[in-house]
Each structure stands twice: as structure tokens, then as C-alpha cells.
Amino acid sequence: MLSASRPITGHDEERTRSQMELAWWHWMVLGLGLGLVELAVPSFFIIWFGLGALLVGVAMLAVPDMAFTTQVLLWTVASVLMTVLWFRVFRRDDGKTRSGRADEVLGEIGVLVRAVEPLGVASARGEVRFQKPILGADVWPCLADESIAAGERVRVLAVDGQILKVGKY
Numbered sequence: 001m002l003s004a005s006r007p008i009t010g011h012d013e014e015r016t017r018s019q020m021e022l023a024w025w026h027w028m029v030l031g032l033g034l035g036l037v038e039l040a041v042p043s044f045f046i047i048w049f050g051l052g053a054l055l056v057g058v059a060m061l062a063v064p065d066m067a068f069t070t071q072v073l074l075w076t077v078a079s080v081l082m083t084v085l086w087f088r089v090f091r092r093d094d095g096k097t098r099s100g101r102a103d104e105v106l107g108e109i110g111v112l113v114r115a116v117e118p119l120g121v122a123s124a125r126g127e128v129r130f131q132k133p134i135l136g137a138d139v140w141p142c143l144a145d146e147s148i149a150a151g152e153r154v155r156v157l158a159v160d161g162q163i164l165k166v167g168k169y
Helices: 010-020 024-040 046-062 068-090
Strands: 109-114 126-134 137-144 153-160 163-168
Touching: 024 046, 046 068, 109 137, 126 163, 137 153
Parallel strands: 137 163
Antiparallel strands: 109 126, 109 153, 126 137, 153 163
């Protein structure tokens, strides 16, 4: 600790500055530590900061006298850039199919295999069969706002859990 009577010398300043410098292996340990945290807390977000720290460690091997502020700046930029690239570019949902989503059946045409009655009438539920399986099955229970006889073609209007709401085609 510096006292008020003792002047600050170059030696004290150098000792303070050396305490803030990180070696390349510090960054490697930080990167591996963040990778282990990602394993414990699977958020798939922390890993990018760990990889950023590993990148700084490798950069420190190439440029050993890199300033501390440059190290922190490189780590921040690399981490944010990798995170943005992952969530905006590499992990896009554009190419995914809509298979398995309830709204994929809206508008599909099927044939009633059991007549359907409006709600409030006994045995109101009917069954509709599709040419190809929809959401894993080709026959689904259905409801309608009007009476529709078996053998009629119907269009899916809505999905409510495991029941389709249909109307005449």
C-alpha cells in the first residue's frame, strides 16, 4: 500500500500495471471454463464467449505484448460477432419444413369416413381421412358447424388440440 509521504515511482506503477496483464493461458482457461459452464447451463449462448476467450488466447500466442484493453476489445467483438452470426445467419429457420405444426393442416382437403353433426347433437364427432398422413396420422376426429354426411369432401378450417374443425368443400 502506498503511503501519502512516499512518492509514486516507476517501480510501483510497473507493479500495478503487471497485475492487470493477462497471459495467453489465462484466456484459454477462461474459454474452457465458459465451455464447462455451457455444459452445466445449456443455453447455447455462453459457448460463444468461451470461444471468444480461446480466440484471444491464440491471438496472444501470436502477439504476446498485446495491450489489456485490446485483449478485452477483441474478446468482446469476437464473442458478440459469433453470437450474432449463429443466431442470424447459421441458425435460420427459413429452410425448415412446416411438418409437425398444427397450422400446416389448414386448408387441407379430406373425405369424411364418419358423418359429422353440429355441436349439441348426439354423436357430433365425425372422422376425416386424408390421402397422405397429416401430423402423423391419416384419420382424424373432427367437428363441424353443420351436418355433413360420410363420403363428402371437407376442408380443414381450424385445429383445436387433437380435433379438426371442418367445413364442406
